[in-house]
Amino acid sequence: MELREMDLQHLIILGKDQTRDLTFYKLVFTAFERLTYDNSVSTEVYRNSLLALVSGFLASVKPEYLPQAIAAKNLLLRKFNF
Numbered sequence: 835m836e837l838r839e840m841d842l843q844h845l846i847i848l849g850k851d852q853t854r855d856l857t858f859y860k861l862v863f864t865a866f867e868r869l870t871y872d873n874s875v876s877t878e879v880y881r882n883s884l885l886a887l888v889s890g891f892l893a894s895v896k897p898e899y900l901p902q903a904i905a906a907k908n909l910l911l912r913k914f915n916f
Contacts, residue, residue: 856916859906862891 866887874880888907895903909916 856902856906856909859903860910860916863888863907863910866891 866884870880870883870887874883892900892903892907906916
């Protein structure tokens with residue numbers, strides 16, 4: 835199964851049982867990155883769109899899961915493998 839073939843709703847459903855697992859958040863953020871990269875006409879549009887998607891997603895995460903989501907985001911930004 836390729837990540838780019840999955841929409842956000844499918845990713846959320848698939849990862850519902852994994853919400854405490856950083857891998858779920860890695861999949862979500864990677865999907866956001868691919869979506870914005872494939873559909874942006876410039877670097878500025880890409881950055882703004884990615885920021886909007888990630889910010890909106892983090893705003894919707896339950897408070898008890900937010901530390902895991904932020905940890906995954908920070909690990910990806912720093913290019914750590916997990």
